[in-house]
Amino acid sequence: MEKKLMKGCEAIGEAAICAGARLFFGYPITPQNEIPEYLSSRMPQVGGTFVQAESEVAASNMLYGASGAGKRVITSSSSPGISLMGEALSYMAGAELPAVIVSIMRAGPGLGGILPSQSDYFQATKGGGHGDYRVMVLAPETVQEAVDHTIKAFDYADKYRNPVIILADGILGQMMEPVTFPEPVRPEDLPEKPWATTGAKGRERNIVNSLYLNPDVLEERNWQLVKKYEAMREDVEFDTYHLDDEVDVMIVAYGTVARIARTAVDTMREQGMRVGLFRPVTVYPFPSDALAEAADKAGAVLTSELSTGQMLEDVKAAIAGKRPVEFFGRVGGNLMAPEEIVEQVTALMERQGRSVA
Amino acid sequence: MYGLKLDWMETPEAPYYTLEDYTGPEARWCPGCGDFAVLTAAQRLCRDEQLAPEKTVFVSGIGCSSRFPHYMKTYGFHGLHGRALPVACGIRARRPDLNIFVATGDGDCCSIGSAHWIHAVRYNMRMVVMMFDNNVYGLTKNQTSPTSPEGLRTYTHPRGAPIEGMDPLQVSLAVRGVSFIAQTVDFNPQHLLATLTAAYHHPGFAFVRILQRCPHYTPRAFAPLQENPSMMSLLVHPDGIDGGESMTRLFPNRIEHDPSDLRGARVIAEAEQGIPVGLLYKNDSVPRYDHASASGLSATREDRVKLLEQQLDWFRI
Numbered sequence A: 001m002e003k004k005l006m007k008g009c010e011a012i013g014e015a016a017i018c019a020g021a022r023l024f025f026g027y028p029i030t031p032q033n034e035i036p037e038y039l040s041s042r043m044p045q046v047g048g049t050f051v052q053a054e055s056e057v058a059a060s061n062m063l064y065g066a067s068g069a070g071k072r073v074i075t076s077s078s079s080p081g082i083s084l085m086g087e088a089l090s091y092m093a094g095a096e097l098p099a100v101i102v103s104i105m106r107a108g109p110g111l112g113g114i115l116p117s118q119s120d121y122f123q124a125t126k127g128g129g130h131g132d133y134r135v136m137v138l139a140p141e142t143v144q145e146a147v148d149h150t151i152k153a154f155d156y157a158d159k160y161r162n163p164v165i166i167l168a169d170g171i172l173g174q175m176m177e178p179v180t181f182p183e184p185v186r187p188e189d190l191p192e193k194p195w196a197t198t199g200a201k202g203r204e205r206n207i208v209n210s211l212y213l214n215p216d217v218l219e220e221r222n223w224q225l226v227k228k229y230e231a232m233r234e235d236v237e238f239d240t241y242h243l244d245d246e247v248d249v250m251i252v253a254y255g256t257v258a259r260i261a262r263t264a265v266d267t268m269r270e271q272g273m274r275v276g277l278f279r280p281v282t283v284y285p286f287p288s289d290a291l292a293e294a295a296d297k298a299g300a301v302l303t304s305e306l307s308t309g310q311m312l313e314d315v316k317a318a319i320a321g322k323r324p325v326e327f328f329g330r331v332g333g334n335l336m337a338p339e340e341i342v343e344q345v346t347a348l349m350e351r352q353g354r355s356v357a
Numbered sequence B: 001m002y003g004l005k006l007d008w009m010e011t012p013e014a015p016y017y018t019l020e021d022y023t024g025p026e027a028r029w030c031p032g033c034g035d036f037a038v039l040t041a042a043q044r045l046c047r048d049e050q051l052a053p054e055k056t057v058f059v060s061g062i063g064c065s066s067r068f069p070h071y072m073k074t075y076g077f078h079g080l081h082g083r084a085l086p087v088a089c090g091i092r093a094r095r096p097d098l099n100i101f102v103a104t105g106d107g108d109c110c111s112i113g114s115a116h117w118i119h120a121v122r123y124n125m126r127m128v129v130m131m132f133d134n135n136v137y138g139l140t141k142n143q144t145s146p147t148s149p150e151g152l153r154t155y156t157h158p159r160g161a162p163i164e165g166m167d168p169l170q171v172s173l174a175v176r177g178v179s180f181i182a183q184t185v186d187f188n189p190q191h192l193l194a195t196l197t198a199a200y201h202h203p204g205f206a207f208v209r210i211l212q213r214c215p216h217y218t219p220r221a222f223a224p225l226q227e228n229p230s231m232m233s234l235l236v237h238p239d240g241i242d243g244g245e246s247m248t249r250l251f252p253n254r255i256e257h258d259p260s261d262l263r264g265a266r267v268i269a270e271a272e273q274g275i276p277v278g279l280l281y282k283n284d285s286v287p288r289y290d291h292a293s294a295s296g297l298s299a300t301r302e303d304r305v306k307l308l309e310q311q312l313d314w315f316r317i
C-alpha cells in the first residue's frame, strides 16, 4: 500500500471512509475542524453525506437516528462539544446502537483553551452521559494507529452494538505522519443489521428504544449490558516498551504522553537505568490484568498524563496497593518534556532508595 | 477616573464618566473587523447615558464577537457557546438594577443557541442584544453559519452552502412576545449608536441585528451595501430611530414605517429587495418575565411573614 503524508484529523476522516462509513454529522470546534472539513469534500466523492448540524446536540442525535437505520456513522468533536454529546451517547448505549465518536481533547474545564490535553479521560471511560453504561475507548499514539483504530472502532461498534470513542489529543489531530490505508470496505459488503429500522417488510418491526419503566425489566437489562461490557475484555489492547525484564520504575502513559515517555525511557536506558513503559491502548476496557502483572516486575510505578490524574485511578485500582504509584501531569495545554519525565523517575527512584545507576 | 472614594465629602459630586472609564485592554480582532465599530458605539453609549460601570454587565457566548466583554471596563461574563442569552436571563431574573448588554454572533445565537434565542424573545426580559451577523463562523475559521447565503464557499461547504440562510429578523418577529427588533450596520457609526441607544431605552428585550463586516472570511458579504447604499432601505418614522441629518444622504432609499405595526414589520423583513435598516418593531407594553421573577425583591418584611404564615396554614392539622 502506498504511504501518504497526512494530518491526524484528515487521516481519521479517510479511515472512516475506508471502513465504509458514508455519514458524518458534526459541528465546528477547534482543534478538530480538519475532520469535518476533510469529510465535507471527501464524502460527496464517495456518494456519502456530510451534514454540519446546528450544534453538537443535534449532530449526535442525527448520529443516533442514522445508526438506528443501520448505517456506519461517525461524528467528531472536542471537549465542550463532547460534553453536549453525552446525552445521545447515553441513549445510544441504552438502545444498543453502534457509532464512532472521535474526541480530540483540548484543555478544560469550561472553555479552557484550545491546546492539547488528556483531561477528558473520565468523560470517555466512565460514561460522559447519565446512567450505568460504558463505551469502548481506543487511545491512539501515532497517526497510523489513529487510522487503524478508526477502522477497528467501526468493527467493535457493530460487534458490541455500542458506541466506540477514539480518544486523542490535539497534537495527534494536528500532527502530520506517513500513513497507509487498508483495502476499503464497500458499505454494501457489510453484514446486515437485523435490528435496524430498515422498514418492516416480512418481519417483526424494530423499535429503537431505551425506555423501560418496569424496574425489574430495566434491572435485567442493566446486568445484560454489564455482561456485554465485560465481554469487551477480549479486545483489550496494550503495548510495552522495555518491560521484558525487571525494572525499577515502570511508566504508565497513553497517547501522546506515551511517545514522550518512550524518548525518556531511551535516554534513561542509555544511562543504564532500569526503566520501561506500559501503554494502555484500549483505555476502556482498561488492561488491568496485564498492568498488574507488569507491575509485579517493577519496583514502583509512575503514571504520567496531560491531566491532574485521571487514568491514575485506573492504574491504582489495577495495582491495588502492591506497588507505590506516583503521578506526574502537565495541564492547561502544556506538554511535558522527556527530560521532565527523566527527572521525575530519578526522584522517584531516590525516594525508593534505589541507585540511579 | 473614579477609583478614589471621597469619604470625607458630605455630598460627593456625582461622577462624570468619560470614555476612558469604559475602555478595557486593547481589542484583538483582525484589522478591518466590524466588531471595533460596535465596541466604540457601546463605549459611547455607556458614556452618553452615564451608566455606572459597576452597574453594567456585558454578557457573551463564544466567538470572535463574544470577546466583547474583555474589552469593556464594566462587569463581564464570557459565557458558553450558544448560551449567552440564558446566562443574561439568569442575571436579569434577579437583578432589575443592572444594565445588561449581550454580545452574540450569528453562530452563537442562531445556530447552537437558537432555542434559547426564541425563548429569550418570548420572555422579554429587559436587556440589549447585539447580534453580530457576519454570515460566517469567524473564531473557528470559516465554517458555514445559519445566516450564510446559499452558495457561500466555506471550509465545511467547499462547493457552497447548500441551502438558503435564515433571516434573524423574520424569526424574531414571528415569536409571540417580541417587543423590539432593529437592524443596523457596523459601517455607519451614527446609525449604529442611535440604534443601540434606542435599544437601551426599551423596557424589554431589545434585539439588534448588526450587519458586521468580516474582512477575513466574508469580505464580500456587505461590501456591496457600502458601495451601493440604495440596496438598503432606511426605516423612518417619528417613533423610529433618528440617526441624524446625515442619514438622508447616506441612505437614499427610505420607507415610512410605524414601528408599532407588527404586520408591516414582517412584510418589510420578508421583502426580496431593500435590506431594512432601522426600527422594525417596538411595543413597550408586552409583559416581561423579569417582572414576575423579581417580584419577591420588593416584598417587605411584613409581606414575607404574611406569605410564610399562609404557607404554614396549609399544614394545620
Ligand SMILES: Cc1ncc(C[n+]2csc(CCOP(=O)(O)OP(=O)(O)O)c2C)c(N)n1
Pocket (backbone or CB within 6 Å): A027, A028, A029, A030, A056, A080, A081, A084, B062, B063, B064, B065, B066, B081, B104, B105, B106, B107, B108, B109, B132, B134, B136, B137, B138, B139, B140, B145
Ligand atoms: C459547545 C461548543 N461547540 C463549538 C464551539 C466552537 N466554536 C466557538 S465559536 C464558534 C462559532 C463562532 O461563530 P459566530 O457565533 O458567528 O461568531 P464570530 O466568531 O463569527 O464572531 C464555534 C463553533 C465551542 N466553543 N463550544
